[in-house]
Amino acid sequence: MRKWAVPSVLLLLCLLSLISDQGQKLHAKAEDDSDSLLDPPKVEEKLGAVPNGLSTDSDVVKRESESISRKTLRNTAEKFEFQAEVSRLMDIIINSLYSNKDIFLRELISNASDALDKIRFLSLTDKEVLGEGDNAKLDIQIKLDKEKKILSIRDRGIGMTKEDLIKNLGTIAKSGTSAFVEKMQTSGDLNLIGQFGVGFYSVYLVADYVEVISKHNEDKQYVWESKADGAFAISEDTWNEPLGRGTEIRLHLREEAGEYLEESKLKDLVKKYSEFINFPIYLWASKEVDVEVPADEDESSDEAESSSSDDGESEKSEDEDAEDKPKTKTIKETTYEWELLNDVKAIWLRNPKEVTEEEYTKFYHSLAKDFGDEKPLAWSHFTAEGDVEFKAVLFVPPKAPHDLYESYYNANKANLRLYVRRVFISDEFDELLPKYLNFLMGLVDSDTLPLNVSREMLQQHSSLKTIKKKLIRKALDMIRKIADEDPDEANDKDKKDVENSSDDEKKGQYAKFWNEFGKSIKLGIIEDSVNRNRLAKLLRFETTKSDGKLTSLDQYISRMKSGQKDIFYITGPNKEQLEKSPFLERLKKKGYEVIYFTDPVDEYLMQYLMDYGDQKFQNVSKEGLKMGKDSKAKELKESFKDLTKWWKSALASENVDDVKNQQPFG
Structure with a gap:
């Protein structure tokens, strides 16, 4: 047994030595790998490099350092x-x-x-x-x-x-x-x-x-x-x-x-x-180009043999000359370069006659971040010249924002982007349009406003008032045009004169606008005294004679009875309830048309819209209703004048403020 002990020990020592050497090698390799991970990877080309004058190859696709392929969050x-x-x-x-x-x-x-x-x-x-x-x-x-x-x-x-x-x-x-x-x-x-x-x-x-x-x-x-x-x-x-x-x-x-x-x-x-x-x-982007590369030796010799057999001895001198030139061939090679994808000139800088309807629609979608199928209801692209110069594009969206009226008086942000000499300044600039027009989308690019000033100073600039005034006028003209081009808006005698009246897409456009933004027009009448008359022309209501359609004040006046001097209206929560009102009975019997005011803001509106042209507004549910040349009613009122006076004096001690002669219905 003893003679086998020494060799066994030696064998064991040899094995341990081999394992130790291998372990040291593995440890050294691990340290090298660890150092290589800590070092920033070599980047052949920056992702942000400029397209012009680049010297690049296909390996650029492997730019930037290795992302985490296993898609787990970094432990650190x-x-x-x-x-x-x-x-x-x-x-x-x-x-x-x-x-x-x-x-x-x-x-x-x-x-x-x-x-x-x-x-x-x-x-x-x-x-x-x-x-x-x-x-x-x-x-x-x-x-x-x-x-x-x-x-x-x-x-x-x-x-x-x-x-x-x-x-x-x-x-x-x-x-x-x-x-x-x-x-x-x-x-x-x-x-x-x-x-x-x-x-x-x-x-x-x-x-x-x-x-x-x-x-x-x-x-x-x-x-x-x-x-x-x-x-x-x-x-x-x-x-x-x-x-x-x-x-x-x-x-x-x-x-x-x-x-x-x-x-x-x-x-x-x-x-x-x-x-x-x-x-x-x-x-x-990748791109295939033709590149001249050295030809393989086998290909060169094959070509030489073919040339020799075809041309014979007479071409020998030319072949000798050709042998002195390096042999090449043309192959397709894939290279990469920066390709510009949007080369369209800023739309507001172009002539409106050169911009297509499709381009306006796409530009609106990019502004509104709304890429549905619907087109804007209208747009206005114009240049203002004079003391204050600017270019502008305004759009009427097909639908109202979800919170348009919920935060009307608290919200400051408008939907208008302000540029100064093609430099974007702000899209939170609410001084260019009044609140009641904050549903409009668009942009303004001014050559008059200064660039190097703060937003606060810009708000006080004198040119701003002029820009705002012109924008309001253009905006109201654009809205009025929706109505003018809508066949449903014209009187029967004028329908044949309405431009593009045969275009189905135009039909009912103003009704769409009113359903979405009608409240804004009413708020404008309350807030903007300067443009009150212009805004009043844009008002639309249902009436006792409109058969469910919308009626303008001009259309109402065109249908007024002979001798009628006032515009009659009645207020209430909804049309169905108002139709049952006893105050309408006598007026409908006599053929008078009455406007239904069912929006909560309508009564407030009437405090500011006292008249329209030569006509005043009368609430038929209030006392003192006048219906033009109603001689019978006047005679009746006159006959009870003394009785009314006596009741007034008799009830004076009963804390009665007044006694009126109320005309009977029917």
Whole structure:
């Protein structure tokens, strides 16, 4: 036994030595791998590089550092829970059967454009906020990584701080969520998501994991990430390419969303939804080009033999010359370059005669963030010249915003975008239109207003009053035109003269407008004494003779009885109840037409609209009703004059203020 002990020990020692050496090698390799992960990856080309003068190749698709392929939140990140309203909203989006998932790209491009607008506005008073080089070039860039199924959208906008990321991407106003959920329950149309300020979350229609990398001038670069599972994480970004400034959003697409990795699909979506974005949108697009490369030796010899057999000895000298030249061949090679997707000139700078109806409709949709099938009811595109010069485009939407009258006196935001010399200033500028016209969409681009001033100083600028005055006049003319071109609005004798009266799309347009925005016209009469008469021409009501249709005051007057001097009306909660009112019996029997006032604001309106032309308004339910040349009624009143006087004196001690001779009905 003893003679086997030594070899066994030696064998054991040898095995331990081999294991130790292998372990050291593995440990060393692990350390090398760890160091390589900590080092920032080499980036062959920045995502934000300028399209002009680039020297790139196909490997650029693998730019920016490795995203987390396993789609799990980073262990070092600070974790947060979504606000309850956000989680509710995301559940609706993720579980939605909504077929038009394309809207996510529209929303991200719109958000990028807003971020670029903000930094450009700040640069008007502080040139240094833009920085130099690439950062000073304001554009939106889209890239695809088909291998990793990542779609990236990058802007050089204002960027977000850590607090901005928490606030903007983790919480939303409860009112916005509630309104969106209510709209979804009634219409099921996710297409309207951008109108409620929650458009970012549409990314989860196509992605199951999202990274938002952002750099603000006043903070470090951070990464926001979420799998839409009720939580998100934020960490300081020490591994991705420095953005300089701005935001990059990376969508890790779902398996069923592979179509959004196709360049043709993205080009079509930008053309459809974002053609009129006021910043260039670029796509890192592939392109096939012809390239001369050295020919293989076998190919060269084959060509030489073929040439020799075909041409014989007479071509020998030429072949010898050809041998001195390098042999090449032409092949197709795929290269990548930035392709501009939106080259349409700003619509308001163009001649209105050159802009098509389709272009106006698409431009309206981009402004309103409403990409349904409905066209705006009307638009006005004009240039104002003189002491104050500006260009403007105004639209009447097909429908009223969901909260148009709920916060009428508290809301300050108008739907008008203000530009100064093509530079966006603000879309929260409520001094350009009065409140009662805040349903209009559009923009104003002024050459007169100063650029380098604060918004507060701009509000006090003298030119603003002139711009506002002209905008109101154009807006009211645009609304009046809807009625003028509507066959249902014309009197019978004038219907044949109405322009485009045969166009079915025009029919009933003003009724649509009135149903949506009629209250705004009434509020305008109350608030705008200067334009009260113009607004009164736009009023519409149902009457005892209108057969359910709307009637204008001019139409009412054209049907007044001979000798009738006043416009008769009656107020009440609804038409059905008013039709049963005893106050109407005598008037209807005598053939008088009475207007139904059923809107709560109507009685208040009558305190401001005392008359219309030569006619005054009379409430038929009030005492002292006069019906023109009613001699019988006058005689009856005169015959009871003494009796009325006696009752008044007899009841004076009974705390009676007055005694009236009320005319009998019938």
